[in-house]
Amino acid sequence: MNLKSLxxxxxxxxxxxxxxxxxxxxxxxxxxxxxxxxxxxLVNDGSRDASNALTKKFISxxxxxxxxxxxxxxxxxxxxxxxxxxxxxxxxxxxxVLTCDIDFSADPKSLLHWQKNNFIRxxxxxxxxxxxxxxxxxxxxxxxxxxxxxxxxIKNILFNINILDTQCGxxxxxxxxxxxxxxxxxxxxxxxxxxxxxxxKKKSINVVELPLKWTHxxxxxxxxxxxxxxxxxxxxxxxxxx
Numbered sequence: 001m002n003l004k005s006l007x008x009x010x011x012x013x014x015x016x017x018x019x020x021x022x023x024x025x026x027x028x029x030x031x032x033x034x035x036x037x038x039x040x041x042l043v044n045d046g047s048r049d050a051s052n053a054l055t056k057k058f059i060s061x062x063x064x065x066x067x068x069x070x071x072x073x074x075x076x077x078x079x080x081x082x083x084x085x086x087x088x089x090x091x092x093x094x095x096x097v098l099t100c101d102i103d104f105s106a107d108p109k110s111l112l113h114w115q116k117n118n119f120i121r122x123x124x125x126x127x128x129x130x131x132x133x134x135x136x137x138x139x140x141x142x143x144x145x146x147x148x149x150x151x152x153x154i155k156n157i158l159f160n161i162n163i164l165d166t167q168c169g170x171x172x173x174x175x176x177x178x179x180x181x182x183x184x185x186x187x188x189x190x191x192x193x194x195x196x197x198x199x200x201k202k203k204s205i206n207v208v209e210l211p212l213k214w215t216h217x218x219x220x221x222x223x224x225x226x227x228x229x230x231x232x233x234x235x236x237x238x239x240x241x242x
Contacts, residue, residue: 001115001120003111003120004036004037005036006094007040007175008039008040008097009085009097009099010040010043011045012045013044014048014049015102025107026040030062032109033108039069039092041070042070042071043084044084045075046076046077047078055072073087080189081190085192089173089178089182092178093175094175095123096175100170104217105215105216125206127171129211132164158236159194159198159239161201163209166193167190168214171196182196191235195238
């Protein structure tokens with residue numbers, strides 16, 4: 001199945017140190033995916049640094065045709081990645097919606113590999129990039145793998161979700177499904193991905209995990225101790241809700 005119509009949502013918060021490189025890669029994305037009716041949605045989740053100014057400068061630097069492909073959402077108060085994704089997805093106009101991290105640890109051109117190998121077969125499914133099911137092209141820090149193993153173990157105890165890598169930010173949804181799911185999410189922090197997976201399961205929507213070339217990019221705001229403990233606490237709260 002060809003992705004002829006695609007919205008890509010990039011959420012970000014205080015990313016001034018990485019945006020210059022990210023925007024150069026975004027220009028390449030516009031070129032690599034020029035055969036697709038493409039929409040880029042940049043969501044500034046209340047950044048307090050120069051991210052807003054850098055984003056406006058980037059958009060103004062684009063050609064007229066590419067400028068039409070880019071939407072920019074910005075608000076003053078930081079509310080979390082889940083909220084930023086929700087705002088972006090609900091603004092998406094194309095038939096498919098891809099969520100992607102602004103650090104380009106996974107590149108949108110991976111979609112071309114998925115298409116070439118006929119991995120995307122139905123608009124009734126969602127497609128998650130997986131760093132756990134396919135490990136050949138994955139590079140990440142050991143401590144992140146350990147944290148991921150602990151997180152997965154707790155997730156499996158609390159929820160019966162048959163998805164190995166819920167936390168990968170590279171996810172492809174048919175727009176109709178994306179809008180239904182993101183309208184309902186209330187978890188806006190690091191575990192919004194778990195709530196998305198729960199809601200998909202409740203609606204009997206299958207998730208297909210697909211191979212993904214993924215590389216750890218330094219500069220993550222995740223604190224292993226404080227955020228890790230907070231994620232476990234929020235998982236417990238989420239288990240009481242569902």
